[in-house]
Amino acid sequence: MSAPDDAGRIRLVRAIFPDLAGELDAALARHGNAQGSAGGDAFDAWLDDEVERVIGESLGAVGFADVDDEVQRARFERAFEAARRAAAWAGVELPQPEAFALAGANLARLGAALAADDTLVPVPAPYGLGTAGWRRAFERAADESSAFGTQGDASPLVLASEAEREFSLLDQAPAAVHFVRERSGAVRGWTLRLVPAAPAPAVVGLSFEHGPHLTLPEMLMLQLMRAAEGEPLVDARTFTWLAHPLADGVLAARHVYDESERAIRISCRETGNQGPHLGARPPIA
Structure with a gap:
């Protein structure tokens, strides 16, 4: 299933909210003469914002209703609650499940x-934070969690020089994975995949x-x-x-978690x- 384009999003809203469709038509009639101009761009942005606002307000309680199993819904909800706190450490806002x-x-x-x-965990991940953004996230996490520590001014996120130099490559979203785009703010967007979260990678001994x-x-x-x-954090005795x-x-x-230094190391x-x-932790989309 591909992500809906703007026209698809509007058709979706028309189908779910026929009353809103009338409001959109009235707005288009008022602003239609501005299409193709700077005013048209502003209207398009406004329209997209209204679509997201109404969907968020009207479906906010839906959450993970598509997940049939109550136990799995609870796992999703628990993961998103943890991800909201992690996102707050990073200074960003986690999108709603409906997004x-x-x-x-x-x-x-x-x-x-x-x-x-049972080892899989839903992991919503942001792209575009950069090295400074991730370091700040781990420094803030260290203030609230015993999992991370700092030595002087050092961050609990330690990157090898090669990883730091080419961080933009590591910060790429995975190909062919559904992407929640952010039009403003600190990140480009988010993905959601299931990540094996056992203490050691799911597959070991391979290149x-x-x-x-x-x-x-995601890691x-x-x-x-x-x-x-x-x-407990993963990879205390292994690399992913x-x-x-x-x-x-x-x-x-x-990736490895240095338990003695309470630091995340990327070598x-x-x-x-x-x-x-x-080894590898093959994700599932």
Whole structure:
């Protein structure tokens, strides 16, 4: 299912809210002569804002109603509550579940996948925070969670020089995954996927070629969410490969939680590197 375009969003609202459709038509009649001009752009922006506002107000209580299993709905709700706190540490606002559904995420299918695997966690992840934004998030988390610590001015998020230099690659959203776009604010948008959250990666002993891999923002959000819930962080004794190779495909980033320093470390190794403590957490969309 592809994400609805502007016309599709308006058709959706017309179908669900016929009374609103009359208001939209009246607004279009008032502003229609401005189409094709700067005024038309402003009207388009206003119209999109109104669509999102009305959907949010009218469907705000729907949440995860598409998820049939009550237990899995509770898992979604718990994950989103943790993600809201993690997003607050990052200084951003988590979109409502309906925004992900409108973007094309199939919550019913994700709920079925949750039911089949107790280790999976729904992880909404923001893209565009940059290194400074993520460091601030972990510094704020350290103020409220014993999972992270700081030594002097050092952040609990430590990046290898290669990861820092090419962070924009690691900050890319995964391809062909439904994306909730942000028109303003600190991030470009959000994805929602299920991430294996067992203490060790789901698949170990294989090189980077054996993916798929979760993105760095998904990995960081998972750890912040676990900290928000007071849960043990993952990768205390293992490494997880992260999506998007660096250095023209020679290197790939990997994640580990340094329990002694209470820090998240992102290091880089050649993509052919493998070992019993290095592996993948294949996400599900």
